[in-house]
Amino acid sequence: MASPPAPPAAAKSYDFVLDAFQLESVKCLEARESVLVSAHTSAGKTAVAEYAIAMALRDNQRVIYTSPIKALSNQKYRELSAEFSDVGLMTGDVTINPSASCLVMTTEILRSMLYRGSEVVREVAWVVFDEVHYMRDKARGVVWEETIIMVPRAVKFVFLSATIPNAREFAEWIAHLKAAPCHTIYTPTRPVVKMIVDRGFQPAIVFSFSRRECESLALQLAKLHLNTPDESALVETVFNNAMDSLTVKDRALPQITAALPLLRRGIGIHHSGLLPLVKEVVEILFSEGLVKVLFATETFAMGLNVPAKTVLFTAIRKFDGETVRLLRAGEYVQMSGRAGRRGLDDRGLSILLCDEKLEPAAAKDLLCGAADPLNSTFHLGYNMLLNLLRAEEADPEFVIRRSLAQFQADRVLPARAAALAALEEARDAIDLGPVDAVQLRDYVKLRDAADMLRAELRDLVYQPTAVVPFLQLGRLVRVRTPAADYGWGVIASYRRRPATGKRSSPAEEPYSMDALLRCVPGEGGGGGSSAGFTRQPTTTDDDLESLPRPAPLDGNGPSEWTLVKGLSLRYIDGLSAIRVHAATDVRGMDKRAAVGKSVGEVMKRFAKDGGPPLLDPLDDLRVPGPKLPETIRKIETVDAALARCAVLETAAEGSDVLMSALAAYRERAAIEEQVRAARRAVKASEGIILKDELKKMKRVLRRLGFTDDENVVQIKGRTACEVNTVDELVLTEVLLGGDLNGLSPRVAVAVLSCFVVDEGKVDDQPTLEGAVEAGVKAVHAAARRVGEVSVECKIPKDVDKYVEGFSSLAVQVVYDWCGGASFDDICANTTLFEGSIIRCFRRLEELLRQLVAATKSIGNEELEALFTEGAALLKRSGVAFAASLYI
Known part of the structure; x- marks a missing residue:
């Protein structure tokens, strides 16, 4: 065997x-x-x-x-x-x-x-x-x-x-x-958290979330010598050898001349705005221990195998393209993971510079939280879709069914279904009492409308500058909070809020008032006690829980006149022209009761008029503008509808029955919102995900002529199949719409830069002339056409923002470069970083290669020649297309 x-x-x-x-x-x-x-x-x-x-x-x-x-x-x-x-x-x-x-x-x-x-x-x-x-x-x-x-x-x-x-x-x-x-x-x-070596700190990576801050911080250390003379000499040799391939003029670029003095001292800078050649020299020197402190953006933590002994964060917040937010635990793990070198260090040291108060829970999440889970970001792209429609053995649904996104959706479906059932059960268990649900819904809609209008009225009429002169002792005031209506009460005093350093918001009110209000006995600060309630614009309505509960407005049930302190002026819902006699000290129960009796007599006297007369907004408060009468008319209309509301036949305004029903209704409405979200999540997990998106995208392709009614890929679609680095729909519209026909290669390449630049705001766009400007306008017109068709096909898209994404910031730069201008000359006339310019050139060169292949596939020799010649103009020898030092 x-x-x-x-x-x-x-x-x-x-x-x-x-x-x-x-x-x-x-x-x-x-x-x-x-x-x-x-x-x-x-x-x-x-x-x-x-x-x-x-x-x-x-x-x-x-x-x-x-x-x-x-x-x-x-x-x-x-x-x-x-x-x-x-x-x-x-x-x-x-x-x-x-x-x-x-x-x-x-x-x-x-x-x-x-x-x-x-x-x-x-x-x-x-x-x-x-x-x-x-x-x-x-x-x-x-x-x-x-x-x-x-x-x-x-x-x-x-x-x-x-x-x-x-x-x-x-x-x-x-x-x-x-x-x-x-x-x-x-x-x-x-x-490394296992080997025993003497403790040390260098080399160190200092992470900053701003390219300019990296440079600024490095310059602050420019006088320090972190390298020995032998190391400095070796740095200079390596640097000069790396730059030998450049022309004399390119070696004189500011970035290159500024880099060497810092590198000789052991200080380096690394961010996406640097020349690729400079970045690679910095990486090599750092990996060899010849750069002791490196100032870098977070892209340095992505993949490059260059760990250090120490990592330092200059901030704990970053701008993620939309908002400034705290670092996530996964981001911290990724960057702090550079601290500690295998076989060299016994530990990796991570230092965070906190320039603000960090709550313990947030600090724990940042430092001890788990890394971000690997959730699918799978989405359909037009290039993917067209390639799959063109291939006989594949189809879009095949790829979707086999995606990680579908796999994860299938796994969470049972849990999502169970969560939906639990929410529906919790919603159905809420009892509204004797109040009819439909009638209550109508009442809530009217009440919400009334509250919104009264808030508008308060903003118009009861501004601190207007009402403060009328906050005298004894003035009748109506108080309404988002939680309850207290009806008419009496002003006891007002005061300016003490300064507390920074205000929580620009709209923070400088005044508060104390008032006598009818409340449920035992709910407030009777006998001189205070509700201790202070409302600030930045706090939540949970603070309203510290306010005593108002007595029913219908007069039924026990009530007591209570001194409530620290009320925000934003809760003034009416100031009367009438003042009643009130003692300056109303802490005694008998004094408060006497004031209450006076209020009762006023209310009886003006009952037929709907309540005591108000200070006139125009004559007394002197509120300017035409909006006031319209707002008052709307309030009167809504109040009349509220008075006729059927629910009030079951439960009177302000009664415990109605208040309980309202609380239950709002709780039920909040859960109903969660039910709808859970139902959407279940629907998203059922069957094939992205099914609706697939239908909409196919509709867009048919409308634009990339496919026919049978989803067969047409000439536009075959062209777009070859483009996978930029927006394939807009580019194909420009390409086959004749917008580039007749342009010189130099102009055509400059116009195409709109597709590869992702920096710059609308205000930064340079002034262009002649054929270049016409080409850019053609790109924007094509983008608007694609955006509008997408919206018509029910794909959410901000068309204006979409068009602005095709930035002309590098158009003049590319035009000058293709015309023979030197790299330092074009850098002097733009706000773009040198590295950003080179990234634009290289992405543009890659796009031109794809366009040559695309035009060849459809047999358009004229455009093929245009892009071939344009690529030759763009890809000049020198720093822009210098070979990588790693190759």
């Missing part, structure tokens, strides 16, 4: 002892099974990826290594080339050794290869997805999900991720998707 074959030799050996999670990962790889490695930054995930590559090379198989960004792909290519000889790189603008057994590429490149049916993909046995938690990115996360779905089932995966709390759920989705095991290897600790 033949003996079983010997197990293959280990694909790779290491000069250190593998941790438990690394050993477990290697076992899974050797078993030819996919693995998700979820571990903190610097824990050693890369060792697992390296083993997968070594194993594939050992077994004569091909492997693809994908990363989120080109810079990381370049760095990984450099690292893997030093380890393995058979390595290639594909990032769109750079292709090196494409026939290599190990190919490093961005995820977008792999996606394009899958749609094109590339032979390379059919030969691949393993795909490594580095930084797979990037899937949660709203804009680009769908690319990862789409790519994972489209990868052939026989391919095995290595997923490298920062710690995510739902790692097992993600692995279960992969197993469900590919009908094969996917192991979750998770380690919550960092192996």
